[in-house]
Amino acid sequence: MKILESAAVIITGIVFGLFLLGVQRKLVARVQRRYGPPIWQQFIDVAKLFSKSSISHGFVFDMGVMMALGGTIATLLFVPIGKLQVLSMSGDFIVVVYLMAVASLGMAMSAVNSGNPNASIGVMRALTQMFGYELPYLMVMMGMMFAYRTSSILGMAQVQQGGILNWNLFRVPIGAIVVFISMFGISGKKPFDTPIAPAEIASGPMVEYSGKFLGSLTLMHALVIFVDISIFVNVFLGGASNYWFFLLKVLAVFSLMVLISSVIPRFRVEQVVTFSWKWPLFFAVIQSVILVAMGVR
Amino acid sequence: MCPFGTISSFSFSLLIISPLIYLLARFDRRWASAFLALASGLGLYKLATMYGEWGLPSQSFEIIPNVTISFTNSPIQWYFAFIGLGIMLTIFLFEISWLSKSRTPSAHIFFEAVILASLPGFFMAGDLMTLYIFFELMSWAAFFIVSQASEKSEKAARTFIAMNTTGAMALLYVLFLLYTRFSTLNIEELRTLLPSAGAGFNLIIFALFVFSGLIKAGSFPLHTWLRKTHGNAPDSFSAVLSGYLIKYGSFVVAVTTVIFPSLLLFSNAPHFMGLPLPNYILAVLGGVSIIVGTLMAIKQQDAKMLIAYSSVSHAGYIVMALAMVSSYSVAGGLLHVLVHALAAAGMFLSMAAVKYRTGTTNMSELGGLVDRMPVTFATYLISIISTAGIPPMVGFVSKWLIYQSTITGGFIFLSFAAFFGSIGSFLYVFRPLATVFFGQRPKRLENVREVPFIMQLPMIIISALTVIFGVLPSIALKPIAEAERYYGIKPVSFSFSEIRGALGSWNSVLVFFVFMLGFIMAAVIFYLARKSVRVGLLENYTAGEIPREIINSPELYHYAHNFYRPVERLYEHHPSLEDFYETALGENLKKFGVFLKTLFYNHRLDWYLYVSILTILFLWWLL
Numbered sequence: 001m002k003i004l005e006s007a008a009v010i011i012t013g014i015v016f017g018l019f020l021l022g023v024q025r026k027l028v029a030r031v032q033r034r035y036g037p038p039i040w041q042q043f044i045d046v047a048k049l050f051s052k053s054s055i056s057h058g059f060v061f062d063m064g065v066m067m068a069l070g071g072t073i074a075t076l077l078f079v080p081i082g083k084l085q086v087l088s089m090s091g092d093f094i095v096v097v098y099l100m101a102v103a104s105l106g107m108a109m110s111a112v113n114s115g116n117p118n119a120s121i122g123v124m125r126a127l128t129q130m131f132g133y134e135l136p137y138l139m140v141m142m143g144m145m146f147a148y149r150t151s152s153i154l155g156m157a158q159v160q161q162g163g164i165l166n167w168n169l170f171r172v173p174i175g176a177i178v179v180f181i182s183m184f185g186i187s188g189k190k191p192f193d194t195p196i197a198p199a200e201i202a203s204g205p206m207v208e209y210s211g212k213f214l215g216s217l218t219l220m221h222a223l224v225i226f227v228d229i230s231i232f233v234n235v236f237l238g239g240a241s242n243y244w245f246f247l248l249k250v251l252a253v254f255s256l257m258v259l260i261s262s263v264i265p266r267f268r269v270e271q272v273v274t275f276s277w278k279w280p281l282f283f284a285v286i287q288s289v290i291l292v293a294m295g296v297r
Numbered sequence: 298m299c300p301f302g303t304i305s306s307f308s309f310s311l312l313i314i315s316p317l318i319y320l321l322a323r324f325d326r327r328w329a330s331a332f333l334a335l336a337s338g339l340g341l342y343k344l345a346t347m348y349g350e351w352g353l354p355s356q357s358f359e360i361i362p363n364v365t366i367s368f369t370n371s372p373i374q375w376y377f378a379f380i381g382l383g384i385m386l387t388i389f390l391f392e393i394s395w396l397s398k399s400r401t402p403s404a405h406i407f408f409e410a411v412i413l414a415s416l417p418g419f420f421m422a423g424d425l426m427t428l429y430i431f432f433e434l435m436s437w438a439a440f441f442i443v444s445q446a447s448e449k450s451e452k453a454a455r456t457f458i459a460m461n462t463t464g465a466m467a468l469l470y471v472l473f474l475l476y477t478r479f480s481t482l483n484i485e486e487l488r489t490l491l492p493s494a495g496a497g498f499n500l501i502i503f504a505l506f507v508f509s510g511l512i513k514a515g516s517f518p519l520h521t522w523l524r525k526t527h528g529n530a531p532d533s534f535s536a537v538l539s540g541y542l543i544k545y546g547s548f549v550v551a552v553t554t555v556i557f558p559s560l561l562l563f564s565n566a567p568h569f570m571g572l573p574l575p576n577y578i579l580a581v582l583g584g585v586s587i588i589v590g591t592l593m594a595i596k597q598q599d600a601k602m603l604i605a606y607s608s609v610s611h612a613g614y615i616v617m618a619l620a621m622v623s624s625y626s627v628a629g630g631l632l633h634v635l636v637h638a639l640a641a642a643g644m645f646l647s648m649a650a651v652k653y654r655t656g657t658t659n660m661s662e663l664g665g666l667v668d669r670m671p672v673t674f675a676t677y678l679i680s681i682i683s684t685a686g687i688p689p690m691v692g693f694v695s696k697w698l699i700y701q702s703t704i705t706g707g708f709i710f711l712s713f714a715a716f717f718g719s720i721g722s723f724l725y726v727f728r729p730l731a732t733v734f735f736g737q738r739p740k741r742l743e744n745v746r747e748v749p750f751i752m753q754l755p756m757i758i759i760s761a762l763t764v765i766f767g768v769l770p771s772i773a774l775k776p777i778a779e780a781e782r783y784y785g786i787k788p789v790s791f792s793f794s795e796i797r798g799a800l801g802s803w804n805s806v807l808v809f810f811v812f813m814l815g816f817i818m819a820a821v822i823f824y825l826a827r828k829s830v831r832v833g834l835l836e837n838y839t840a841g842e843i844p845r846e847i848i849n850s851p852e853l854y855h856y857a858h859n860f861y862r863p864v865e866r867l868y869e870h871h872p873s874l875e876d877f878y879e880t881a882l883g884e885n886l887k888k889f890g891v892f893l894k895t896l897f898y899n900h901r902l903d904w905y906l907y908v909s910i911l912t913i914l915f916l917w918w919l920l
Binding site for chain 2: 010050051052053054055056057058060062065066067068069070071072073074075077078087092094095098099101102105108109112113114115116117118120121123124125127128130131134135138139142143145146149150151152155202207208211212213215216219269270273274285288289292295
C-alpha cells in the first residue's frame with residue numbers, strides 16, 4: 001500500500017510539476033500578448049531530452065545530477081498531498097528544508113564540475129541569493145513552530161481545519177506574505193532569477209547540460225516547484241482533504257506567482273540580499289515576535 | 298587495576314617518555330608517529346573500558362593542603378576525552394607520512410606527545426588545579442608546534458600564547474577565589490558548595506570562567522587568534538587545533554554551565570524568556586560568534602583561514618547550546634562537539650593533503666583536483682555536508698537538536714543566529730569545493746597524484762564515522778543522555794533510529810533510506826537513457842569562440858578569485874575586532890612595555906635619582 005502511495009505521489013509530482021511549467025509558459029505568453037506553446041509542451045521537451053545524446057564532464061557531473069533528482073524525489077515523499085500522506089507522519093519541516101539542500105548541493109557540484117566559469121558564477125549567485133531569501137522564510141517558520149509547538153507540516157495543516165478564516169493566511173498574514181516572497185527565490189522566479197540570467201551568464205549552472213542531464217534537471221525543477229508550493233499550501237492555506245482540491249490550490253498559488261513574476265525585472269545579485277534582509281526579514285522578525293509574544297505560556 | 302590509575306599513568310608515563318619519543322623521532326619519525334597512534338589507541342581502549350564507572354573516588358596526591366592532582370570520571374568528561382583521543386589517533390596516522398613535509402619533525406612529534414598526555418589529564422580532571430595545569434601544558438606545547446611552520450607562524454604563535462595565557466590567568470584567578478572561599482578545588486564538592494555562595498560571587502566566577510572558555514573555544518569576542526593560528530600552523534596540526542584543542546574551551550564552558558548548575562546558581566537573577574540573564578548573555582555571545590564567523594569565513598581567500606572562521610562559527614553553536622542548559626540544547630551542544638571535531642579534522646586533513654601535493658592552500662591557485670585526488674575530495678565533501686548540517690550526516694542531528702531548543706524557548710535572536718550560520722555555511726563550505734576540487738585545472742597541477750594510503754586511511758575513517766553517526770545518531774547520543782542524567786538534566790529521548798524532539802520526531806534511518814531510494818530511482822532514470830559522451834574540461838560552451846589563452850593557461854578560465862564578491866561588497870567596511878585588539882590594545886600595551894623597559898634598562902642613572910627622591914618625598918609626606 002505504501003509503495004503504491006509513494007508511486008502515486010512521485011507520479012503526481014512529476015506530472016503535475018511539468019504541467020505547472022507548461023501553465024507558466026502559457027501564462028507568460030498571454031501576459032506578453034503571444035499565443036504561447038501548448039500546455040503539454042514541457043512533456044514533449046522532457047521526452048525529447050531523454051532521447052537525445054549528451055555530453056558528460058566526469059563522474060561528479062553525473063552523480064550530482066542523480067543526487068539532485070534523488071534528493072527532490074525523497075523530499076517529495078515527506079510532504080502531505082491532500083489525503084496522500086506517505087511519510088508525512090515524520091514530515092518534519094526542518095528535515096524537509098535540509099533534504100532540499102542535498103538536491104541543491106548535488107546540482108551545484110555537478111554544474112561547477114563542468115569547468116565552465118559561467119556555471120560557477122551561477123552557483124555563486126544561487127547560494128548568495130539563498131542567503132537572502134531563506135532567512136526570512138525560516139524566521140517566519142520559527143514563529144509558527146513556536147506557536148503551534150510542532151514542526152510537522154501535516155500537524156500545521158491539521159490545526160487550520162474548520163473554515164477559511166482558520167487558515168494561517170489570515171491568522172499569520174505578514175508571515176504568509178513573507179514566505180510567499182521567499183518562494184519566488186526558491187523556485188527561481190523573477191525578480192530572483194539571477195542564477196539563471198540567460199542574457200548575462202548563459203543560463204548559469206545549466207550552461208553545460210544537454211540531453212538526459214537537462215531532462216533530469218527539468219524534472220527536478222518541476223518537483224522543487226511542486227514541493228515548495230505544497231509546503232505553502234499545507235502551512236498557510238489549510239492543506240486540503242481532497243487530492244484534486246489540493247492540486248487546485250497549488251495551481252492557484254503558482255499562477256499568482258507566475259503572473260507577478262512575469263511583469264517584474266530581475267534584481268542584481270546583491271540587491272536580492274539587501275532587499276531580503278531589509279523588508280522580508282524585518283517583517284519576518286516582527287511576525288515571529290508577535291507569534292512568540294502571543295504564544296508564551 | 299584501578300581505572301583511574303590508568304588515566305593518570307597514561308598521562309604521566311607519556312610525559313615522562315616524551316623525550317624518548319623525541320629521540321625515536323630523530324631516529325625515524327614514522328616510528329614515533331606510529332607509536333603515538335598506538336598510544337592513543339591504547340588510551341581509547343582504556344577509556345572504553347571505563348564507560349559506566351562514573352564518579353568513583355579518584356587517585357590523587359596533594360600538592361598543598363586540600364589542593365590535589367586528581368582524576369575522576371563523569372559522562373561529560375569521558376565523552377570529551379574519548380573524542381579527543383579518537384581525533385589524535387587519526388592525526389597521528391596521518392602524520393606517519395605527512396611529517397616528511399614538516400620543517401622540524403622531531404620537535405613536532407615531541408610536543409604532540411605532550412599534548413596527547415595533557416588531553417586525558419585535562420578532560421578527566423577531578424579538580425580545577427589539575428584542569429589548570431594540563432590547560433597550561435597544552436597551551437605551551439601548542440605554542441611551540443604552531444611557531445614551527447614558517448616565519449609567518451611565529452607571529453601567529455605569539456598571538457596564540459598571549460591570548461591563551463590571558464585565559465589561563467583568568468582561570469587561575471578563579472582558582473584563587475574559589476580556594477579562599479571554600480578551601481577546596483574539587484569539582485564535585487564545588488558543585489554542591491557553589492549554590493550556598495551569593496549570586497554576586499557566582500557571577501564573578503561565571504564571568505571569569507566564561508572569559509577563559511571563550512578564548513580557548515575561539516568564540517566571539519575573543520576569537521581573533523583563530524584565523525592567524527589555524528591558518529599558519531603546520532597543516533596537520535591545524536586539524537588538531539580546530540578539531541580538538543578549541544574543544545578545551547567548549548569543555549570549560551560546559552563546566553561553567555552544565556557541571557556547575559548555572560540555572561540553579563542564577564535562579565534569583567533576572568530572567569529572559571525563562572533563561573537567567575547571565576546564561577542568556579552567554580548564549581547571545583555564542584549567536585554573535587556564529588554570525589561573525591560565518592561572514593568572515595565567506596570572504597577568506599585561503600582555504601585554511603576559511604575553515605578557521607568556520608570553527609569560530611561552530612564554537613558559537615556549542616557555546617550557545619551549552620549556555621541554554623535545556624535537555625535538547627545540551628544534547629545538541631555536546632553532539633556538536635563531536636560533529637565539529639570530525640568535520641574540522643576532515644576538512645583540515647583534506648586541505649593538508651592538498652597542500653602536501655600542491656604546496657598551497659590559496660584557493661585561486663588551485664582547481665580541478667577532483668580527478669586527481671578522489672579520496673581527498675570525498676573526505677572534504679562529506680565533512681562539508683556535515684558542517685552545513687545537511688542530512689544524512691551527523692551535522693544535521695546536532696543542529697536539529699539545537700533548533701528544538703531555540704525554537705521552543707522562543708529565542709528569536711538565537712534562532713536567527715542558528716539559521717544564519719546554517720545557511721551561511723552553505724556559502725563558505727562550497728567555495729573550496731568549487732575552487733580547489735572543481736573548475737579548470739592549472740597546467741602545473743596536471744601530474745598531481747593522490748596522497749599515500751596511510752594518509753588516506755585517517756580521512757576514510759573520519760568520513761565513515763561522519764556517515765555512521767549521521768545514520769545512527771543514537772550511538773553518539775547514548776553517552777550524551779547518560780551525561781544529562783548524571784547532571785540532573787532531563788535526558789533527550791531517542792530510540793535506535795528515532796530522536797524525539799519537543800516539536801516532533803525525526804527518524805534518521807528512514808530519512809537515509811528514503812534518500813537512497815530517491816537516489817536509486819534517479820540513477821535508474823539516468824542510466825536507462827542514452828549513454829553520454831565523456832569530454833574534457835576545456836570543451837566548454839564559450840559563446841562560439843575558443844580564445845587561445847584559455848587553451849594555453851586554463852587557470853584563466855577558472856572562477857575562483859573573489860568568489861563571493863557580491864556578498865563581500867555588502868560588508869566591506871566592517872569594523873574589525875582583530876585590528877582593534879592589535880591597535881587599541883596591542884599598541885598601547887607595547888607603549889606601556891617600552892615605558893617599563895626605559896625604567897629598567899635606562900643608562901641615564903639620574904632617572905633612578907629622580908624616582909628615588911620623589912618616592913622619599915612621597916613617603917615623607919605620607920608618614
